[in-house]
Amino acid sequence: MDDIEQITEKIRKFRDERDWMQFHDPKNMAVSIILEASELLEHFQWKTTEEVERYARQNHAEIKDEIADIALYLFELADNLDISLINAMEDKLNKNEMRYPVEKAKGKHTKYDKL
Amino acid sequence: MDDIEQITEKIRKFRDERDWMQFHDPKNMAVSIILEASELLEHFQWKTTEEVERYARQNHAEIKDEIADIALYLFELADNLDISLINAMEDKLNKNEMRYPVEKAKGKHTKYDKL
Amino acid sequence: MDDIEQITEKIRKFRDERDWMQFHDPKNMAVSIILEASELLEHFQWKTTEEVERYARQNHAEIKDEIADIALYLFELADNLDISLINAMEDKLNKNEMRYPVEKAKGKHTKYDKL
């Protein structure tokens, strides 16, 4: 069993011991992912790129926790919808390879539909 | 090499071939995670729980893509900050075990500081 | 001077006394609007519609504060970009009248491009 399966198994156990599946429909899960992503972003509010880089190094434990919060909900949502996270990511990376050919996209942050 | 390391290696390669690291500071990454989480949530806007469950089954490919978009940025951000995603998730699950003891939290969606 | 102009004048004064314009570029303002919108949404996390209605009545002062936080940044951003908020809203309402004709949109939450 690989590590994504292992942690997903632990998430399921944590949730089911608390009888929380009743709250974890996809809409509530998507809301929770946004809320956790906001907590991550709040650490960087008003800061310049330089301040952000320094802050992230000096507050490593807090940032790690915020990233974990997002991941815990994201892994569970994928599991609830029978989505293999790795498979989904590989498919999307392949799609992005087509959308952003190296020769056109290199060094630019333009969205694919305007490239 | 486990599956998280493998996909992270592919993400790094995709990014570096396009010379995009210059845009991927933690603040921009956190912004992008929120934007992708919003695209996921938009699928469920205005829908009831029943409508959401049906919609998620009938639009599996689209939902899979949205989840992948969030995961691609989240895995890369963790990697950029030298955070082991699995390790971060396990630490946070352990913290949550303390914050939400089964006997107090069972069947309730109350936040730990009000339990 | 109408009430939007009056409160906008107070917001400007509050900001300039603190010399904060240097942080208030449109991107930072948009980030702050999302962060405040998340704080509002967090009050409703995991709750059913019925629980939300009751909660909003019983926690009127907190919800009022969260709505104010979003409005303060939104009014300032409009002002910074020389946008008349009322004018913008009227133009958008007119556009929505065209996008959502009553006979097609009545009682449905379908997005205009799928109506």
Added chain:
Amino acid sequence: MDDIEQITEKIRKFRDERDWMQFHDPKNMAVSIILEASELLEHFQWKTTEEVERYARQNHAEIKDEIADIALYLFELADNLDISLINAMEDKLNKNEMRYPVEKAKGKHTKYDKL
């Protein structure tokens, strides 16, 4: 009748002609505010402060529309909860005056609980 009351009256009429109040509970409204705030932020994704300033000038009509979308939901939510937006904003500005005394907060973007 002042301009906030006038536009709120138009929003109410638009909604009720379409029988949409059934969807507009506070949770769905807060979700919609976040989704519109994300559309605003998406315009600035990956851009530097300089690029953002230029972009906002050159795409004034689009930005105006995004700001209007947030405002339309925010004004309606305040109205649905019997909150006077101006009153809420004035109260919050007064609170912020206390939290951020000029002599301590000037030129700094530190949050009040760390000032």
